[in-house]
Amino acid sequence: MPERTAIYVDGLHVNFSGFSAITNLSLEIFYGQVRAIIGPNGAGKTTFLDVLTGKTRPTRGEVFLDKSTDLGRRDEAWIARRGISRKFQKPSVFDALSIAQNLELAIRRGRGYGAMLRSWLRADERERVAAVMRRIGLEAVPNELAGTLSHGQKQWLEIGMMLVADPKVLLLDEPVAGMSEHETERTAELIRSLQSPERAVVVIEHDMEFVERIADLVTVLHEGRILGEGSMHAIRQDPRVIEVYLGR
Numbered sequence: 001m002p003e004r005t006a007i008y009v010d011g012l013h014v015n016f017s018g019f020s021a022i023t024n025l026s027l028e029i030f031y032g033q034v035r036a037i038i039g040p041n042g043a044g045k046t047t048f049l050d051v052l053t054g055k056t057r058p059t060r061g062e063v064f065l066d067k068s069t070d071l072g073r074r075d076e077a078w079i080a081r082r083g084i085s086r087k088f089q090k091p092s093v094f095d096a097l098s099i100a101q102n103l104e105l106a107i108r109r110g111r112g113y114g115a116m117l118r119s120w121l122r123a124d125e126r127e128r129v130a131a132v133m134r135r136i137g138l139e140a141v142p143n144e145l146a147g148t149l150s151h152g153q154k155q156w157l158e159i160g161m162m163l164v165a166d167p168k169v170l171l172l173d174e175p176v177a178g179m180s181e182h183e184t185e186r187t188a189e190l191i192r193s194l195q196s197p198e199r200a201v202v203v204i205e206h207d208m209e210f211v212e213r214i215a216d217l218v219t220v221l222h223e224g225r226i227l228g229e230g231s232m233h234a235i236r237q238d239p240r241v242i243e244v245y246l247g248r
């Protein structure tokens, strides 16, 4: 089956008052795949997600969703409504609400303005919350307050809050930072389970074992440029990647 492009980037430059955080970046991210973006601190990884989500404007170059939707001049709310969903490193769940309530809130937030205030959930929305709860492995404790969850469980809940909206593109910035080994393993399984022909998943991580487990394709950034791209197996043997990143 031919690969369908979810994100298309051509000749992207991002300058911050003279400093070039991203320099002539061109890449494609495909539906049905998990793409990892790796590279040393300051490589431009988070900046790339900032551009995809409308937080930072490209200085130059093109960024498209589905090869047809120009994201370069759109704001964050507009892009989010088109199905690009992002998780920041720090979990931002509501501690005083239960797991189920956090997910219900996320569903309401994704509704149109009129329906957002409607407190009750439709049957299909309730089913969706239940399905997401099973997916993130928290279905046994729906009424547990988010504030009492472990760091890993909070991260899963936040991924769940993205999933209720069924995003086309899921962006995860360092999802396993600070997790135990067991939680990291569970998160790898969760991310693999998110793979679908209708979804592209982009993960930034420094944990290379984790990257190897989840990624179909790895893009290495260094000082705002692409240093290499390929399977993790191939990337591990790329002398330039070893020199600037893996070998340290």
Ligand SMILES: Nc1ncnc2c1ncn2[C@@H]1O[C@H](COP(=O)(O)OP(=O)(O)OP(=O)(O)O)[C@@H](O)[C@H]1O
Binding pocket: 016, 019, 021, 039, 040, 041, 042, 043, 044, 045, 046, 047, 048
């Ligand atoms: N808003 C901004 N204004 C000025 N410089 C910025 C801004 N955002 C990022 N930078 C700079 O751009 C470069 C790339 O930063 P970025 O956060 O994208 O790196 P990263 O690859 O995510 O690194 P890390 O692995 O440490 O998270 C860094 O030198 C950073 O200081």
Ligand SMILES: [Mg+2]
Binding pocket: 045, 046, 047
């Ligand atoms: Mg970063």
